[in-house]
Amino acid sequence: MKKFLSSIFLIGIFSAYVISRQSLGLAANPSLVPVATGALPAAASPSPIPVPFPVPTPTPQPVPRTVPVPPPVQQGRYKNGTYTGVGADAYYGIVQVQAVIIGGKIADVVFLSYPNDRGNSAKISSYAMPILKQEAIATQSAPVDIVSGATEMSSAFNQSLQSALSQAQNG
Amino acid sequence: MKQTRPLMGMPITVEIVDASVTPADLEKVYQYFTTVDRTFSTYKPESEISCFNRGEVAERDLSPEVQEVLRLCEATKRLTGGFFDICNRKGIIDPSGLVKGWAIRNAATLIADAGFRNFYVEAGGDIQMSGKNSDGGSWRVGIRSPFRKEEIVKVVYPEGKGIATSGTYIRGQHIYSPFAKDREITEIVSLTVIGPDVYEADRYATAIFAMGKTGIAFLEKLKGFEGYMIDATGIATMTSGFDSYTCLPHDE
Numbered sequence: 552m553k554k555f556l557s558s559i560f561l562i563g564i565f566s567a568y569v570i571s572r573q574s575l576g577l578a579a580n581p582s583l584v585p586v587a588t589g590a591l592p593a594a595a596s597p598s599p600i601p602v603p604f605p606v607p608t609p610t611p612q613p614v615p616r617t618v619p620v621p622p623p624v625q626q627g628r629y630k631n632g633t634y635t636g637v638g639a640d641a642y643y644g645i646v647q648v649q650a651v652i653i654g655g656k657i658a659d660v661v662f663l664s665y666p667n668d669r670g671n672s673a674k675i676s677s678y679a680m681p682i683l684k685q686e687a688i689a690t691q692s693a694p695v696d697i698v699s700g701a702t703e704m705s706s707a708f709n710q711s712l713q714s715a716l717s718q719a720q721n722g
Numbered sequence: 723m724k725q726t727r728p729l730m731g732m733p734i735t736v737e738i739v740d741a742s743v744t745p746a747d748l749e750k751v752y753q754y755f756t757t758v759d760r761t762f763s764t765y766k767p768e769s770e771i772s773c774f775n776r777g778e779v780a781e782r783d784l785s786p787e788v789q790e791v792l793r794l795c796e797a798t799k800r801l802t803g804g805f806f807d808i809c810n811r812k813g814i815i816d817p818s819g820l821v822k823g824w825a826i827r828n829a830a831t832l833i834a835d836a837g838f839r840n841f842y843v844e845a846g847g848d849i850q851m852s853g854k855n856s857d858g859g860s861w862r863v864g865i866r867s868p869f870r871k872e873e874i875v876k877v878v879y880p881e882g883k884g885i886a887t888s889g890t891y892i893r894g895q896h897i898y899s900p901f902a903k904d905r906e907i908t909e910i911v912s913l914t915v916i917g918p919d920v921y922e923a924d925r926y927a928t929a930i931f932a933m934g935k936t937g938i939a940f941l942e943k944l945k946g947f948e949g950y951m952i953d954a955t956g957i958a959t960m961t962s963g964f965d966s967y968t969c970l971p972h973d974e
Binding site: 639683684685686687688689690691693694695696697698699700701 | 868870873875889914965
């Protein structure tokens with residue numbers, strides 16, 4: 552019974568997350584590259600499935616009676632330009648990104664340093680590949696106690712991007 | 723009793739199920755991680771590793787812990803055909819790729835030595851577990867999707883073993899890397915290793931991820947280890963014994 556209740560609870564949390572994510576239309580909008588809102592991802596998340604890139608929820612704005620005319624130039628949170636973030640520790644290498652701001656929005660994020668940027672990766676490719684079982688990955692709905700995944704990479708990414716964007720802040 | 727704290731640049735979660743646990747027991751575990759961070763962080767100028775890198779400490783004067791870690795790094799480099807290398811291009815030593823798994827295992831040993839039987843320690847997605855969960859069942863570990871971080875793509879029951887995942891979540895984020903055309907980076911997005919303990923699983927996950935697609939063949943030959951590798955197209959390749967971890971153990 553406890554398992555059943557906790558699964559219902561989990562499904563509820565997950566559905567709520569998916570709905571909020573979809574309604575914000577985040578996935579396809581490059582201006583909403585997850586700019587960390589401060590807290591390190593997944594650090595204190597009550598959900599057992601950590602979300603490494605928390606999506607900032609916009610604070611609801613009261614609807615004005617008259618429609619304001621948007622300023623014609625330099626709209627958005629950031630000043631145009633290219634900003635380099637600090638090199639952040641991803642625990643097996645350094646992640647360093649550069650944020651490119653165009654029209655006040657993040658137009659691109661370029662990796663300057665990346666943990667897998669290693670020169671000697673080719674020499675092991677002589678291993679003969681045995682025939683191993685393969686499958687297409689599929690989302691599982693079963694409840695779990697712990698999640699295994701590479702979060703350190705995303706934290707380091709967030710840290711570097713955040714520092715690049717803090718230099719780009721308007722006003 | 724369960725707690726998560728950010729330490730060593732990642733969230734660290736400790737859960738002890740046994741009824742006799744007190745907050746002081748968890749505190750001791752976090753104290754240990756704090757000490758490890760203070761000793762091994764290459765970002766703290768006062769850490770022993772930083773002093774060593776500046777040439778202020780001779781190798782023979784290093785603490786036993788640091789000497790042990792450097793010895794283990796050297797051994798791991800040999801075992802992985804040079805893929806595990808703590809020496810970066812500037813000649814600076816950074817053992818953090820090994821320290822994480824080593825510290826989780828030591829923390830788990832601390833908990834076991836304090837008399838607890840049912841617990842897990844998780845740091846940055848790498849886990850050492852022991853005994854049963856709070857429902858008296860096997861610890862259920864989900865492997866996170868490298869494409870959608872809120873989803874899991876596999877559930878495993880590593881029963882007292884260690885599990886570690888190396889990977890990158892870049893593609894799923896619509897972030898463009900100048901290295902994206904480089905096959906070494908894009909062909910593998912996630913590699914999960916189950917090993918005798920989290921230290922073993924973590925060091926091999928780190929080294930084998932760097933090997934690219936052929937890494938799973940290296941793992942297949944390694945006794946006592948199983949792995950689940952996900953490539954950029956969403957196809958998983960698993961070692962021949964991996965399936966044994968996807969079913970509930972018989973005593974359930």
